Structure formats: structure tokens, C-alpha cells
Amino acid sequence: MKGRWTVAMTCAAVLWAPAASAQDDFRTKLRAGVERLQFLKGDWRGCMRNADKAGGWGAGTAKAAHFRPSLNDLYLETEMVSGKYRYIIVFSYDHAQGRYRIASRDDQSGLIDIYDGDFGADGALVVSNVGSGTHYAYRGVKYFNRLSFLPTSGGWSMIVEASNDRGASWKPQTRFDAWRDGAGSAPSC
Secondary structure (H helix, E strand, O other): OHHHHHHHHHHHHHHHHHHHHHHHHHHHHHHHHHHOOOOOEEEEEEEEEEEEOOOOOEEEEEEEEEEEEEEOOOOEEEEEEOOEEEEEEEEEEEEEOOOOEEEEEEOOOOOEEEEOOOOOOOOOOEEOOOOOOOEEEEEEEEEEEEEEEEEEOOEEEEEEEEEOOOOOOHHHHEEEEEOOOOOOOOOOO
């Protein structure tokens, strides 16, 4: 009997070892991916600007942003207001695909917008909703969005761009510059 038990336990250990190793690898990748989002975490003062016809940014409106971790610190959540829209936004890292995802829902359209992307060479997280197909429609035209979040020396900047040709070209819409109180020179708004 003892021989069978030893064989059974040895087989179980051999079979379980790769699973435990795979689980550790999964957790390591997941935590590393989530860690890259931490530049957004916390309370921020900011300035929201809309693109103007001259290709620059118009006058700004002071805003605040609060990014909070949720569900075992695997997600970051925030609420933002832009124009008449109030958004609840959730950031996550999909370790299986090696991609970042953002889910955004608003209080005006009923759309749950799904963004997908990754960090670029410049350190910016760039995501768009072209791949998911979620979009806004205006006068029969589908508008897709691209969001870029770039860490800066005292905070971060977000740029929202729109496309009516499924991402072949992008037009800047909104810019949000965020900073913490006492983090050096803050942009004027």
C-alpha cells in the first residue's frame, strides 16, 4: 500500500508543479501589467481643454480626477465629466492577451465603450475602441475614439482623439492635464 501512495503522491507532485509554476507566472505578469497603470493612481487637479479650429487647445476648465484601486488592486477606477457626459471608467490589464483594456460607460448614451491597447515607446498608454467596434454615432456616422495617457514629470496628460474612418486618421478632441498639489509648477487653466 505504501508503494502505491508514494507513486500517487509523486505523480500528483509532478502534475501539480507545472500548474503552480504557471499560476506564479500568471500572477507575476498580471501584477507587472497592473503596476504600469499606477502613474494614474490617486487624487489629481487638472485642466480640461477642447481642441480649437486653429489646431491648438482652447481655454481650459478646472477639473479634479480621482483614480482608485478596486477588486484586490487589479483595476483602477475613476469618474470624469466632459461636457454634459459623466463617465465611469475602469482600467485593467489583460495578462492573457498582453493588452490593456478600458471600459467606459456614461450617463447619456447607454454605451459601454471598450478600449484596447498598450504602452508605446514614449511611455504613453494608447487605447482605441476600433477593434471592439464600440462607437458613438452622430447623424449616421460612426465615430471611434483613441485615448492616450502620458506620464509627465508632475502628473500625466490624456488626449482624446476621434475618427470617422475606423482609425485611418485621428482628430484631437479633448486634452486633460493632471497634476498633484505641491508637485512643482502646475499648468494654468
